[in-house]
Amino acid sequence: MSVYFRILAIVISALTETCAVAAQENGFSKGITLYNQLKIDSAIAELKKEAQSGISESQYYLGEALRKRNRYMTSEAKEWYEAAAAQENLYAMIQLGRSGNDLCKVMSNCPDSGKPPADWLKNARALAEPLAEKGDAEAMYVMYEITLNRDWLEKSANAGNPDAQFWMAIGDKQGEGFLLPWKRKEAVGSWFKASAEGGNPRAMMEYAAYLYENEGDLKVARHWIKVAAEKGYKSGVSSYGAYLAHAPERFGFELDLVKGYAITSLLKDLDGGGNVQVYVEEVLPEIAEKMTSQQIKEAENFAIQWKKSHPPLSFFPDKLSR
Known part of the structure; x- marks a missing residue:
């Protein structure tokens, strides 16, 4: 191959990766779209292309897709979660942290890890808690997922996070929290309304x-x-x-x-x-x-x-x- 064609190939490759990252940043990802349509096999093929370009969200969703398809944490899924976690993807850290309770534990075939699951949760908390204390609604929601403390869910909901508002409504509907019966129905409606408007x-x-x-x-x-x-x-x-x-x-x-x-x-x-x-x-x-x-x-x-x-x-x- 001539020097010209080698340079051209490098430029095309770089442009392809740049376009992929730009598309992801603007909310466009074919892989994530397919994942959200529950077309897992098709999603994996597209997500691999995106993940290999270094896109954190695609790396995370590739880990999700692989874990879902196999119904447990595989070595490949863990690899992509770790790649996303290396870019401070909090959701990837949480999934790695939860791997200690994964089906692979029952099957005795969990991937070897240099870092215990509990350490991943500590890392996620160290990143999320300072942001949550400053009023970041998504960080508050992440803190809820890390700690399962409903107070964080309510704080996130009050700060305007639509997902937190949705789960507050579901929790209230299922009888969680301390509410008088006639207040519970009102709370369910209010949280669903807030989440819908969000x-x-x-x-x-x-x-x-x-x-x-x-x-x-x-x-x-x-x-x-x-x-x-x-x-x-x-x-x-x-x-x-x-x-x-x-x-x-x-x-x-x-x-x-x-x-x-x-x-x-x-x-x-x-x-x-x-x-x-x-x-x-x-x-x-x-x-x-x-x-x-x-x-x-x-x-x-x-x-x-x-x-x-x-x-x-x-x-x-x-x-x-x-």
Whole structure:
């Protein structure tokens, strides 16, 4: 190979890595998108490319994907968690810290480690606690994950962290904390509302259900179902599409077969993740039976435009999975 082509190859490689890092920093990652769609095998292939470019988030999610696929901490998963942890990724440190309770312990095949799990949790705490004490909402949430002290969860929620607010609502709903019965329901609704307003699509759907069951406010409930769908949340998309097509009729949505069919058809993109196709194959023909061929064409065009203007579909799994 000539010197010119060697230099060209180096430049192209550098540009590829730079673009990958820039895309990640701007919230674009094909690997993480596939992971969030529960397409684990496809995600691993993409995440490896990103992780090898040194992107901490992709290294972390690659560790998650490998651990999930194998159902325990493998040597390869640990390697990528450690790579992310070396870049001060707190979530990777926590997963390494939890590896002492992993299934691999039961199977007696945990990867050898130069650092005990407890030390990883100490490292994570040493980084997170000073930030949490200064009022950083995410650091407070990380402190909750490290310590499992609900006080940190509540502090994070009060500081505006949507994930913490969501889990405060779930905890209150399940009877955690010390609340009078008539205050508990109010607290659940308030936390779900705060989390939804903070952009958490799972909270949006929970809050819509809360409004439907407890306050009968269908207008606001419809709003949050629509927003959850616009965020790409699988449950929001499936509910919004079905309710628009009255398959079934709930929450008082005005009948719109074209939009209902179009939005339901978006779920085809989740083929291979979460067993969604069984639902699609059942509901889509049911809606199509009520439509003309022209309406179906309109729906197909609507779906194309929706994809161009909305984020990819996602199950929004917890970032720090168990």
